[in-house]
Amino acid sequence: MHKKIIAVIMTVAMLMTFVPFTVASGSASDGYTITNPYKDIDWATVNQYKTALHTHTNASDGDDTLVQSIERHYETGFDVVSTTDHGISDKGWTQSNANIVTSVMSLIGKTDGELVYLEENGKFENGTAYQTIIRNGDDYLVTADGREILRVPYGIENNALSVNAHVNSWFAPFEYNLPSDYHEAITGVDKAGGVSVINHPGEYTQARYELYQEDAYNLDNWVYRYYFNKFYGYIDKYDSCIGIDINSKGDGRTRYDRKLWDLMLAQAATEGSTVTAIATSDAHQLDKIDTGSLIVLATDKTSANVKNALLKGEVLPQSTCIANRDELAQIAEAIKTYYGETELYKELTTLVTEYDAEREKIIASNDDGQVGVSYTALNDEGYHSTGIRPVINSITVNDDEDTITIDSDNALIVRWISDGKLIATTKADDEAFDLNDYEDVIKGYVRAEIFGEGGIVYTEGFTLNADEAAGDGNDTVFNLGFFDFIFALVDRYGGYLARVIGKAF
Secondary structure (H helix, E strand, C coil): CHHHHHHHHHHHHHHCCCCCCCCCCCCCCCCCCEECCCCCCCCCCCEEEEEECCECCCCCCCCCCHHHHHHHHHHCCCCEECCCCECCCCCCCCCCCCCHHHHHHHHCCCCCCCCCCCCCEEECCCCCEEEEEEECCEEEEEECCCCEEEECCCCEEECCCCCCCCEEEECCCCCCCCCCCCHHHHHHHHHHCCEEEECCHHHHHCHHHCCCCCCCCCCCCHHHHHHHHHHHHHHHHCCCEEEEEEEECCCCCCCCHHHHHHHHHHHHHCCCCCCEEEEECCECCHHHCCCEEEEEEECCCCHHHHHHHHHHCCEEEEECEECCHHHHHHHHHHHHHHHCCCHHHHHHHHHHHHHHHHHHHHHHHCCCCCCHHHCHHHCCCCEECCCCCCEEEEEEEECCCCEEEEEEECCCEEEEEECCEEEEEEECCCCCEEHHHHCCCCECEEEEEEEECCEEEECCCEEECHHHCCCCCCCCCCCCCHHHHHHHHHHHHCCCHHHHHHCCC
């Protein structure tokens, strides 16, 4: 009963903090002005760097050493890697970065083993010789076969002692680890001149435990409304906080976070701006390293160019994993329409059937609508591919004709999303996508998802009619200090009472 009282008190307090959420305005029948995040990209000459922005070693709670992690990133074709251990800023791959977090993690059994770092001249266990060099202030690992991996400086997952209020940051020597919410990390990184992103928000919000997508991030629920306002407020106020992680590891935690991203894109469109999405592996084990990554579009492989691409949204998130039941059902239907009842169609349909069966079992045994940890069918058990990845070769926007053309390889279909809804599915490399054909359902922005047997690639959002947008927003940030930390504890460990009560408001 005391937990219910706490949740009711929180309800009253939180209801006093909300800013009304405004959806994007309708489409313009006289044509669109399309803001293309890739407008400065020369696709004929740009390099596409496969980038890992979130990975762990046994300096915090990873299972493997730094050397083993870098070796696996080399084997899986990464060009750029950031080591982002919990609470430990990466100052170099040839030196120990361990701090008190390392000791605490070891004491509680999260990690063990000797910390092993790269050598100036060394050799991986697979026999590949390498050198570590510094060029123009950047650190590189250069292998005997001529491959180079750039180290992103000062990678860290901040808030090690918080309740999953995890903020990844890079490019600034900043660490924050006291029990807190997002505020200190995001504002501290901004002041230090770094770049940050909100990691796998579905773990913090507990949205991953919803049975149905329509319930996740439903803004009629005051808890989700609070989370949305908080996240969007930081991204809107601080240019250095570029956005959120929309597909991480096996996608079990993030399976509804594309919906959160769409809500943010819709809000940003009313203000003539956008929100950047990334994808990561969040690898704590070697076999997770290649599950998610980010394609950074840049002319040269330097940390300055990586930072610039992140700030401008010149990136393409990609993943081999999809654990969203509704997305998989839509993809299966599209595969059937364009290619027939292939083995891939059967695999996807089987997954959807298994999800539905488990959901029905939970409904039969649980009348409070909360899934908890029993929804095992969706906990990193969605679509996992080891095939050849889809690749976007170019994106062409024609403002005069209101079209977007995506040229790709290894792809089957393209899913077009606006206002949080799937508005069309086209066959890969079809003719240009004409926005005017969908003007009744397009609102504020459009984005694309390119799917093939090897996984999925997401484009960033294309904001529409930004010159007619309402303004710059209110830059409101929801920082309730330690109260936010307590709220997160209750929401995560209090039987989800906050969300149950939240549905009543």
